[in-house]
Amino acid sequence: MxxxxxxxxxxxxxxxxxxxxxxxxxxxxxxxxxxxxxxxxxxxxxxxxxxxxxxxxxxxxxxxxxxxxxxxxxxxxxxLSRTWQQTILFKEMTTLDSVALACRLHQKPRLFNCLLKTPRSRQDDEAAVEQAEEILEFLGMGSHRYEFPYNLPYGFQRILGVAMTVATKxxxxxxxxxxxxxxxxxxxxxxxxxxxxxxxxxxxxxxxxxxxxxxxxxxxxxxxxxxxxxxxxxxxxxxxxxxxxxxxxxxxx
Ligand SMILES: Nc1ncnc2c1ncn2[C@@H]1O[C@H](COP(=O)(O)OP(=O)(O)O)[C@@H](O)[C@H]1O
Ligand SMILES: [Mg+2]
CATH class of the missing domain: 3.40.50.300 (P-loop containing nucleotide triphosphate hydrolases)
Incomplete structure (x- = not known):
């Protein structure tokens, strides 16, 4: 096709x-x-x-x-998503959080649920973390999930950029x-x-x-x-x- x-x-x-x-x-x-x-x-x-x-x-x-x-x-x-020549890394977030955030952005934004931290929103958070774990594992970065991206070797930083793009499905x-x-x-x-x-x-x-x-x-x-x-x-x-x-x-x- x-x-x-x-x-x-x-x-x-x-x-x-x-x-x-x-x-x-x-x-x-x-x-x-x-x-x-x-x-x-x-x-x-x-x-x-x-x-x-x-x-x-x-x-x-x-x-x-x-x-x-x-x-x-x-x-x-x-x-249709792209990666960038330079990976934008979040200072205060672990590798897992960064990918989970990208997964979360892909979910339908339910501002009301997010703001009020409804059970629905917590479910979405958990689903995002689960998906992020799977993506990092799949890309061979599972063991780095609790590290901060800035501490990772350059190659892994680039893979993280790819992982964040994969997260947007x-x-x-x-x-x-x-x-x-x-x-x-x-x-x-x-x-x-x-x-x-x-x-x-x-x-x-x-x-x-x-x-x-x-x-x-x-x-x-x-x-x-x-x-x-x-x-x-x-x-x-x-x-x-x-x-x-x-x-x-x-x-x-
Ligand atoms: N924003 C811009 N303003 C003016 N010229 C540009 C701009 N972006 C790219 N160009 C010119 O367009 C041509 C193609 O550039 P580019 O697409 O960056 O090439 P490549 O990525 O293949 O190296 C080049 O001559 C470049 O100087
Ligand atoms: Mg170019």
Missing amino acids: RLLEVKGLTKYFGGLAALTDVDFHVDTGEIVALIGPNGAGKTTTFNLITGFDHPTKGRVIFKDRDITGLRPHKIAGYG PELMLLDEAVTGMNPVEALTMMDIIRKIRDRGITILLVEHNMKVVMGVSERICVLDFGRKIAEGKPAEISKNKDVIEAYLGVNV
Whole structure:
């Protein structure tokens, strides 16, 4: 099933065309990567899909619904969530509390129940903690649940960001440079996590610089260069594509 479809996506910043007429799609259950040299338009594409910026032209269709220009929280509510290049950590909260909060945000806000601490609200709190425990265990962070995120190694901080996104129960998860800054061991762990999340039923679209990760986990790759899509295909095809090699190396091959 077609989960996400981007049609003719175009974005101008003043006179600069950051993105020109880009088409691509993501089907349910896929792991797709969006790659390209610096300035190619990857972050802009993510921002346009998730509602953090508006396209000059073009459409974003998610689950057959036109979500172009909707506000980020609305889009997240339809089941499309993103991680950030930097994980935002809460100082006063343990790992478990942070993920439980993300689970709680996904539950229907029942302000009345929350304010009055009704039995219903306490049930929701308990359910959120239970879900958070399960997610942390699933992502291999169970033993760190009572620690404060700031005390964790960088790799775990990034996994916590992923855990908080998983907690919002997305159907499609956009991962922005999930392994940037990680050491090779942490990067391998993150690759495993990306596969596990997909196997849990969450479709993945990633922007990634680390080619080993891109080639290792993606099933399909879209390549942007100067705001245009220059190639699309399986990792083996992309790694041999002349236009792609030229874009990355900046030479004619
Ligand atoms: N807010 C902005 N204002 C002006 N130019 C921008 C803005 N965001 C991105 N750009 C420009 O758009 C182009 C694409 O940027 P970006 O999407 O960040 O590329 P990537 O993420 O692939 O490195 C670049 O030339 C960048 O300088
Ligand atoms: Mg970027």
